[in-house]
Amino acid sequence: MALNPVLGKLVSKRVVLASASPRRQEILTNVGLRFEVVPSWFKETLEKSSFAAPYEYAVETAKQKALEVANRMHVKHLRTPDIVIGADTIVSVDEQILEKPVDKQDAYRMLSRLSGKEHSVFTGVAIIHCSSKGNQLETEITDFYEETKVKFSDLSEELLWEYIHSGEPMDKAGGYGIQALGGMLVEYVHGDFLNVVGFPLNHFCKKLAELYYPPPKHTVQHIKHDSIPSVDTFENLSDGESESSNFTEHKGANKLDSSRMCPSRPVYNCENSSSVRTGFTVPLENQNGASESAAKLPSKILDLMDGFKASKALFVASKLKMFDYLKTKGPLKAVDVANEVGTSVCGTERLLDACVALGLLEKTSQGYSNTDSANTYLTSDGEYSLHGYIIHSNDHLWPLFTNLESAVREGSRQNHRAFGRKAEDLFKDYYHSQEVKQRFMAAMHSIAHLTARDVATAFDLSQFKSTCDLGGCTGALAHELIQIYPNMKVTVFDLPEVIANISYFQPSEQCAAPVTFVSGDFFKDNLPEADLYILSRVLHDWPDEKIHVLLSKISAVCKPGCGILLAEMVLDDEKKNRSTALLQSLNMLVQTEGKERSGSEYRGLLEQHGFANVKIKLTGNLLDVILCIKT
Ligand SMILES: Cc1cn([C@H]2C[C@H](O)[C@@H](COP(=O)(O)OP(=O)(O)OP(=O)(O)O)O2)c(=O)[nH]c1=O
Numbered sequence: 001m002a003l004n005p006v007l008g009k010l011v012s013k014r015v016v017l018a019s020a021s022p023r024r025q026e027i028l029t030n031v032g033l034r035f036e037v038v039p040s041w042f043k044e045t046l047e048k049s050s051f052a053a054p055y056e057y058a059v060e061t062a063k064q065k066a067l068e069v070a071n072r073m074h075v076k077h078l079r080t081p082d083i084v085i086g087a088d089t090i091v092s093v094d095e096q097i098l099e100k101p102v103d104k105q106d107a108y109r110m111l112s113r114l115s116g117k118e119h120s121v122f123t124g125v126a127i128i129h130c131s132s133k134g135n136q137l138e139t140e141i142t143d144f145y146e147e148t149k150v151k152f153s154d155l156s157e158e159l160l161w162e163y164i165h166s167g168e169p170m171d172k173a174g175g176y177g178i179q180a181l182g183g184m185l186v187e188y189v190h191g192d193f194l195n196v197v198g199f200p201l202n203h204f205c206k207k208l209a210e211l212y213y214p215p216p217k218h219t220v221q222h223i224k225h226d227s228i229p230s231v232d233t234f235e236n237l238s239d240g241e242s243e244s245s246n247f248t249e250h251k252g253a254n255k256l257d258s259s260r261m262c263p264s265r266p267v268y269n270c271e272n273s274s275s276v277r278t279g280f281t282v283p284l285e286n287q288n289g290a291s292e293s294a295a296k297l298p299s300k301i302l303d304l305m306d307g308f309k310a311s312k313a314l315f316v317a318s319k320l321k322m323f324d325y326l327k328t329k330g331p332l333k334a335v336d337v338a339n340e341v342g343t344s345v346c347g348t349e350r351l352l353d354a355c356v357a358l359g360l361l362e363k364t365s366q367g368y369s370n371t372d373s374a375n376t377y378l379t380s381d382g383e384y385s386l387h388g389y390i391i392h393s394n395d396h397l398w399p400l401f402t403n404l405e406s407a408v409r410e411g412s413r414q415n416h417r418a419f420g421r422k423a424e425d426l427f428k429d430y431y432h433s434q435e436v437k438q439r440f441m442a443a444m445h446s447i448a449h450l451t452a453r454d455v456a457t458a459f460d461l462s463q464f465k466s467t468c469d470l471g472g473c474t475g476a477l478a479h480e481l482i483q484i485y486p487n488m489k490v491t492v493f494d495l496p497e498v499i500a501n502i503s504y505f506q507p508s509e510q511c512a513a514p515v516t517f518v519s520g521d522f523f524k525d526n527l528p529e530a531d532l533y534i535l536s537r538v539l540h541d542w543p544d545e546k547i548h549v550l551l552s553k554i555s556a557v558c559k560p561g562c563g564i565l566l567a568e569m570v571l572d573d574e575k576k577n578r579s580t581a582l583l584q585s586l587n588m589l590v591q592t593e594g595k596e597r598s599g600s601e602y603r604g605l606l607e608q609h610g611f612a613n614v615k616i617k618l619t620g621n622l623l624d625v626i627l628c629i630k631t
Pocket residue numbers: 018019020021022023024039040044065087088089090091100121171172173174176177178179182196197198
């Protein structure tokens with residue numbers, strides 16, 4: 001199947017996914033679609049009883065989510081996106097619509113209704129093509145839905161509660177996630193699996209193929225409204241591109257054929273009906289090579305070849321604090337940015353343009369300005385600033401990664417090559433100078449802050465009265481724990497040179513129950529007493545031998561019923577799917593004796609030290625969470 005041309009049609013467009021769902025982002029990223037994420041603020045409060053069928057509710061909600069984002073972006077930035085994609089997933093059982101549970105009781109109510117029965121999962125999708133006329137936003141809406149049938153086994157009350165306590169149901173329609181623990185509840189699935197996970201990719205691609213490669217008119221005329229089209233893929237059709245299928249041009253000339261845009265007109269594949277489903281294979285119609293070479297364009301490989309340039313562009317713009325200047329003073333012309341920063345105008349202009357193309361900045365006739373993401377993540381005072389980690393990536397990881405080849409040949413860390421220093425203990429390397437130490441602490445703080453909420457809420461930790469975050473650095477996770485569990489006593493235990501430097505990172509408003517910081521070396525010193533020991537991004541720094549030393553120390557002070565919570569990037573057992581975590585494991589190779597590990601590997605390590613009932617939660621954020629209890 002020539003998939004690439006379908007998505008390739010979107011390459012030059014500003015595509016926005018109006019969804020906060022990490023699953024939708026992952027599904028679309030995995031097929032190489034480039035898009036910005038702007039979660040919709042539309043509240044899912046449409047009156048369900050006013051819809052004749054559950055899928056109509058999902059389609060309308062998806063449409064409203066996407067329209068809200070299209071309108072907001074148009075008004076706010078005066079730079080209208082080309083395409084906004086919205087989606088809404090619901091579960092329907094006995095004519096009732098189930099959305100995300102509001103609390104655990106609600107999850108229990110939903111899951112017990114699904115037990116032993118077949119239900120339908122509907123995802124409504126809206127694809128909105130936007131354009132600006134004068135100051136007005138014009139939209140062309142295409143929508144559709146997909147249904148998948150899922151049957152649950154008979155589920156005991158005990159099993160349901162165990163599942164609910166895993167925390168997985170809370171952000172998922174119907175209260176389950178088929179892609180993770182919830183998969184164990186499922187007897188069969190009829191239909192598109194990804195539709196259950198939140199996005200019907202196959203139907204979406206077919207829809208794009210319809211929009212961008214419509215069949216020639218004579219073919220359409222032969223199709224009866226209620227009949228199966230005479231072709232089931234587009235392979236036999238001529239492209240139509242030369243006539244009218246280039247969406248942008250077509251739209252400019254006159255409005256799109258509304259029969260293609262309106263889901264309620266059944267002329268050509270506008271309904272969700274398997275009887276009119278077509279494949280989304282795109283024709284290699286042109287025998288003289290033009291389209292064929294486009295179809296073969298190895299875009300993923302080309303993106304990888306460019307990856308280091310894109311990373312470095314981000315690092316340099318961050319290091320020069322361009323995002324900070326644009327936040328306070330933007331929009332600015334390239335010459336003004338160059339003056340602020342003290343750089344050349346021609347170099348600055350090229351860097352800013354590259355950042356625009358990478359989706360980090362926006363460019364209008366008034367100049368360059370930050371995107372919402374840049375304000376949140378790239379400025380040094382952004383709410384979830386990654387500035388510290390970006391500078392660490394530029395100044396520390398980049399030189400190490402340039403020695404990746406040696407690391408792979410030798411199987412060991414490369415600090416001596418990158419920094420001309422004999423490799424000592426990992427943390428002695430980081431703490432040999434005040435500047436490097438503070439840079440490292442800022443980097444760790446930014447990741448800990450970004451992931452803290454997901455780590456703290458992955459499991460219900462209210463049973464633990466006291467917690468000790470070993471290697472908890474600036475206390476970002478500790479502060480989040482206190483927010484969520486106000487009665488919890490939280491201690492951070494870290495090296496004296498870290499504890500001496502934490503003040504800069506403390507939240508300005510004082511918490512009622514402040515975090516206690518204790519200095520020491522967890523390999524050598526006594527550990528503070530606690531019901532729960534947290535090791536966040538600690539075990540990945542060390543080889544198995546050192547981990548056994550640490551886990552046996554924790555095991556010795558842990559009473560039965562007490563636990564360990566690990567926060568790490570957990571690899572899939574086959575070590576072939578999670579590229580972020582696998583690349584992070586290379587990161588550990590170039591600078592430590594540690595590595596990233598799979599869920600089974602962590603389970604094996606923990607069980608050897610008397611920790612059982614090991615539960616793993618993939619959070620969708622950078623860190624996954626593992627909880628286990630001392631027997
Ligand atoms: C049934 C099921 C749902 N889900 C998820 C998909 C959706 O993210 C979520 C349903 O909620 P939605 O309201 O469709 O989406 P969302 O709130 O996650 O994101 P947004 O509104 O910003 O688009 O449930 C799974 O991940 N696995 C499953 O098995």
